Amino acid sequence: MDRGFVLLFLSLLSADLPLTACEQQPAAAGKRSSEPRLSALCSAGPGSDRRRAPVLRRPHPGLENLLVVTVATKETDGFRRFLRSAKHFNYSVKVLGQGLKWEGGDYMSAPGGGQKVRLLKAALDQMKDEDQIILFIDSYDVIFASDPRELLKKFKQAKHKVVFSSESLIWPDRHLEDKHPHVREGNRFLGSGGFMGFLPNIKEMISNWTGADSDSDQLFFTRIYTDPAKRKSINITLDSKCRLFQNLHGALDEVVLKFEDGRVRARNVLYDTLPVIVHGNGPTKLQINYLGNYIPNIWTFEGGCSVCDENLQSLPGGDSDHPLVMVGVFIQQPTPFVTVFFERLLQLQYPKNRLKLFIYNQVKRETKIISWCHHVDAFLRDHGNLYENIKNIEPEEEMDAPSLCRRDEGCDYVFSLDVEVVLKNDKTLKILIEQNLPMIAPMITRSGRLWSNFWGALSADGYYARSEDYVDIVQERRVGVWNVPYVSSVFLVGGSLLRSDLSDPELFSSDVLDPDMAFCHHVRRKGVFMFVTNMHTFGRILSTENYQTTRLHNDLWQIFENPVDWQERYIHQNYTLIMKDKLIEMPCPDVYWFPLFTNVACDHLVEEMEHHGKWSGGGNVDKRIQGGYENVPTIDIHMNQISFDKEWRKLLMEYVAPITEKMYPGYYTQALFDLAFVVRYKPDEQPSLRPHHDASTFTINIALNQVGLDYQGGGCRFLRYNCSVTAPRKGWALMHPGRLTHYHEGLPTTAGVRYIAVSFVDP
Missing domain, CATH: 2.60.120.620 (q2cbj1_9rhob like domain)
Structure with missing residues (x-):
C-alpha cells in the first residue's frame, strides 16, 4: 500500500486534537482585527521581498501533511472571506503572489491564469516532503464548507494521487470534448479552479509548464488530463459527483443550502453529496456570495448570525477623533415630508463638526414648488454653520459626494442618503461605521410592503430578482449582515475604497442603467462586497410615485401613499x-x-x-x-x-x-x-x-x-x-x-x- 495512504488512514483513526491556523500578527492598538491580514496570516509568494510568515504545523499526525496553497496578488473581500472559512476549520494556508501585479488575464472575458501555475511550480520546487498533500484552490470566490478531516477522507476514497474538480461544461476548447473520458455518472469535464494530490504527482504534472502568465491554466491541465498516458502516469481523476469540490457554473440548479443540527452545508441534490469546497467559478460570483452568507455556519436557525459582532471597530470617545464623514443628500425629485427629513438629519447622533454636508438638489425652482425648495434653503440658513463644511449643488451643476471624497484625503467615509429615506434610528451612522465593512447599507423598507433598498439576487439581464431568503430578511425572520448584489437610497462607503478600487469617476454612469444600478454594477465588477444589515430597525422609505406639487401643503394628501409618515406628521x-x-x-x-x-x-x-x-x-x-x-x-x-x-x-x-x-x-x-x-x-x-x-x-x-x-x-x-x-x-x-x-x-x-x-x- 502507498505510504501516503497509510499515513492518511492512521491520521483518520487518531485522536481528535485541535488544529492550528496560520500565524497571525496582533491587531493594531485601539482597533479590533477580525479578518487576518494577508501579510500576517500567510507566507509570501516567490519574488516577494517580504518576511516569510511560517506555516504552522498541526500536532495531529497525518493531518499536518495537508497544505492549502492559493494565489492572491491582492487582498480582496473575497479573499478575506476565503481566509475566514479556512480559519473556521483550521486549515493551514500558504498564499502565493502576495504584492505582485496580476498578469493572468481576466477570467470573465477570456482564458488566462497561467501566472498561478508559474507561482505554484516555483513554490513546490522548494518543498521536499513526498508525503505532503497539496490542495491548490482559487481563493477570491471559494469557501470551505467542512474540515480537513472530511476532505482527506474523501480524497482517500477517490483512490487516485491527484483529484481535480469537475464541471458539466467544457471550457475553453470545445474541440477537446471527445477526448475526455466518459464517466458512469457525474460531471465529465475538468475544472482547474481546484485540485488536490500528493506533492510528487503534482510536481510531475506541472513540471513541463513553460507558458506565459496570460495563458490558460484550464487548457494546460485539460490537455494533461485528456492525454491517456499522462493521466495514467500522474494518476489523475475527477471528482465527478462533487464530493470534494463544487463548481457552481452550470450547476446552480443542483446546489441548495442544507440546514441541519446547527450546521450549514451546500448540498448537491443531483448526486446527493455534500461538497467540502464551494467555488463560484465563472459568472457565479453572486451565487457564491449568497452561499457565503450562510456557509460555514455564518447564519443558522439555531444561533442566528455568528460573525456579526466580529471585526467591529469602536468609535473614539472624543468628538474630534471621530472619522470624517461626507454626508451626501440626494434630492432627485419633489418628495413628501422633506421638512421632517431635515429635522431627522439634524438629530443624527454624530459630531456635526466631523460631518461635511453635500446636498445635490436636482429639483428646479419652478413656481409651483418653490416653497418645497425653500425647505432646503431654510435648513442651510438655520443649521449650516453647525457642520464642518456645506456644499449645495443646484440642478445645473455636475458633481457628486464620492468625487469630493476622493479629492479629500481626510474623508474617511461617504454616507449617501436620498431625501425619501425616513431615518428613524438616529444612531444609524455610528452603527454602520462600527460594522467596519467596505460598503454597507441599513435595511429600510416601504411601510406595509416587501419593497426594500436592497436586492437579494439579479436576473440574467442585471435587474431585480428575488433570492430565496429575501422575504425572511425583509420581515426580519433572519437577522444579520448580508452580502447582496445591490443597495440603494442609503449606504456607507469607505473613503479609502473610493480612492482605490472605486476611483473610477464614471461610477454612476451608464448608457442603459440608472445611476444606482450603474454604481452597483461597477462595484460588483471590482469585486467589492456590498452588505445590508437588518440587525437594527433603521426606518423606511417613502413612496414618491404619485406625489403632486400643485398645492400649498402637498403632504396633506399623502394619507394613502405614505400613511405612517402622514400619521406621524398630522x-x-x-x-x-x-x-x-x-x-x-x-x-x-x-x-x-x-x-x-x-x-x-x-x-x-x-x-x-x-x-x-x-x-x-x-x-x-x-x-x-x-x-x-x-x-x-x-x-x-x-x-x-x-x-x-x-x-x-x-x-x-x-x-x-x-x-x-x-x-x-x-x-x-x-x-x-x-x-x-x-x-x-x-x-x-x-x-x-x-x-x-x-x-x-x-x-x-x-x-x-x-x-x-x-x-x-x-x-x-x-x-x-x-x-x-x-x-x-x-x-x-x-x-x-x-x-x-x-x-x-x-x-x-x-x-x-x-x-x-x-x-x-x-x-
Missing part, C-alpha cells in the same frame, strides 16, 4: 393613548372630546383653505350642496373644493370610527358624509351660528387654532343641557350626535379669526 402624538390613558373627556352629556390633529395639521389645513380662497358668502343659496339651499349657512370651504374629500373620509375611517364604536357601543359607522368643510368665524364677517341640528348621525368638530392666542370668544353650546365648551383646544375634536338630542349653537367670536373643521357623518 395625528396628535397622544392619539394612540386615548383608550389606554383615558384621554377622552365628556364635557357635556354624550359629547366626547379627544386629541386628533397636531398643530402642524391644523396650520396646514387652515393655510390650504386660505390659499384656495374661495370662501362661501354665508347665504342660504348654495349651489355646492344637494338641493342648492342651506338652512344654517356658514362662511366655509368644502373639502371637495380642494379635492380633499377622499383623504378626509380616510381620516374619519382610520382615526374617528374606532372612537365612535367605543363611545357609542353597537353603532358602526361607514364614515359617509355629504358635508365636510372648514368654517371661518370673524367678528366682522360671521361671528357666530344660530341654534340648529346637524344633518348627521354624529358630528365631528375640530378646533384648528388656539383660543386666546388666535381669537377671543367662540365655542359651542348645547342648549338642551345648557352646557358649553368655551375653550376648545387646538387639534382636539368634539364628537356629538347630530339630531334630536344635541341642539346646539356657535358662540360669538369677539376678536381675531376662528377656524373649525366640521363633518356631518352618516347623514
Whole structure:
C-alpha cells in the first residue's frame, strides 16, 4: 500500500486534537482585527521581498501533511472571506503572489491564469516532503464548507494521487470534448479552479509548464488530463459527483443550502453529496456570495448570525477623533415630508463638526414648488454653520459626494442618503461605521410592503430578482449582515475604497442603467462586497410615485401613499393613548372630546383653505350642496373644493370610527358624509351660528387654532343641557350626535379669526 495512504488512514483513526491556523500578527492598538491580514496570516509568494510568515504545523499526525496553497496578488473581500472559512476549520494556508501585479488575464472575458501555475511550480520546487498533500484552490470566490478531516477522507476514497474538480461544461476548447473520458455518472469535464494530490504527482504534472502568465491554466491541465498516458502516469481523476469540490457554473440548479443540527452545508441534490469546497467559478460570483452568507455556519436557525459582532471597530470617545464623514443628500425629485427629513438629519447622533454636508438638489425652482425648495434653503440658513463644511449643488451643476471624497484625503467615509429615506434610528451612522465593512447599507423598507433598498439576487439581464431568503430578511425572520448584489437610497462607503478600487469617476454612469444600478454594477465588477444589515430597525422609505406639487401643503394628501409618515406628521402624538390613558373627556352629556390633529395639521389645513380662497358668502343659496339651499349657512370651504374629500373620509375611517364604536357601543359607522368643510368665524364677517341640528348621525368638530392666542370668544353650546365648551383646544375634536338630542349653537367670536373643521357623518 502507498505510504501516503497509510499515513492518511492512521491520521483518520487518531485522536481528535485541535488544529492550528496560520500565524497571525496582533491587531493594531485601539482597533479590533477580525479578518487576518494577508501579510500576517500567510507566507509570501516567490519574488516577494517580504518576511516569510511560517506555516504552522498541526500536532495531529497525518493531518499536518495537508497544505492549502492559493494565489492572491491582492487582498480582496473575497479573499478575506476565503481566509475566514479556512480559519473556521483550521486549515493551514500558504498564499502565493502576495504584492505582485496580476498578469493572468481576466477570467470573465477570456482564458488566462497561467501566472498561478508559474507561482505554484516555483513554490513546490522548494518543498521536499513526498508525503505532503497539496490542495491548490482559487481563493477570491471559494469557501470551505467542512474540515480537513472530511476532505482527506474523501480524497482517500477517490483512490487516485491527484483529484481535480469537475464541471458539466467544457471550457475553453470545445474541440477537446471527445477526448475526455466518459464517466458512469457525474460531471465529465475538468475544472482547474481546484485540485488536490500528493506533492510528487503534482510536481510531475506541472513540471513541463513553460507558458506565459496570460495563458490558460484550464487548457494546460485539460490537455494533461485528456492525454491517456499522462493521466495514467500522474494518476489523475475527477471528482465527478462533487464530493470534494463544487463548481457552481452550470450547476446552480443542483446546489441548495442544507440546514441541519446547527450546521450549514451546500448540498448537491443531483448526486446527493455534500461538497467540502464551494467555488463560484465563472459568472457565479453572486451565487457564491449568497452561499457565503450562510456557509460555514455564518447564519443558522439555531444561533442566528455568528460573525456579526466580529471585526467591529469602536468609535473614539472624543468628538474630534471621530472619522470624517461626507454626508451626501440626494434630492432627485419633489418628495413628501422633506421638512421632517431635515429635522431627522439634524438629530443624527454624530459630531456635526466631523460631518461635511453635500446636498445635490436636482429639483428646479419652478413656481409651483418653490416653497418645497425653500425647505432646503431654510435648513442651510438655520443649521449650516453647525457642520464642518456645506456644499449645495443646484440642478445645473455636475458633481457628486464620492468625487469630493476622493479629492479629500481626510474623508474617511461617504454616507449617501436620498431625501425619501425616513431615518428613524438616529444612531444609524455610528452603527454602520462600527460594522467596519467596505460598503454597507441599513435595511429600510416601504411601510406595509416587501419593497426594500436592497436586492437579494439579479436576473440574467442585471435587474431585480428575488433570492430565496429575501422575504425572511425583509420581515426580519433572519437577522444579520448580508452580502447582496445591490443597495440603494442609503449606504456607507469607505473613503479609502473610493480612492482605490472605486476611483473610477464614471461610477454612476451608464448608457442603459440608472445611476444606482450603474454604481452597483461597477462595484460588483471590482469585486467589492456590498452588505445590508437588518440587525437594527433603521426606518423606511417613502413612496414618491404619485406625489403632486400643485398645492400649498402637498403632504396633506399623502394619507394613502405614505400613511405612517402622514400619521406621524398630522395625528396628535397622544392619539394612540386615548383608550389606554383615558384621554377622552365628556364635557357635556354624550359629547366626547379627544386629541386628533397636531398643530402642524391644523396650520396646514387652515393655510390650504386660505390659499384656495374661495370662501362661501354665508347665504342660504348654495349651489355646492344637494338641493342648492342651506338652512344654517356658514362662511366655509368644502373639502371637495380642494379635492380633499377622499383623504378626509380616510381620516374619519382610520382615526374617528374606532372612537365612535367605543363611545357609542353597537353603532358602526361607514364614515359617509355629504358635508365636510372648514368654517371661518370673524367678528366682522360671521361671528357666530344660530341654534340648529346637524344633518348627521354624529358630528365631528375640530378646533384648528388656539383660543386666546388666535381669537377671543367662540365655542359651542348645547342648549338642551345648557352646557358649553368655551375653550376648545387646538387639534382636539368634539364628537356629538347630530339630531334630536344635541341642539346646539356657535358662540360669538369677539376678536381675531376662528377656524373649525366640521363633518356631518352618516347623514
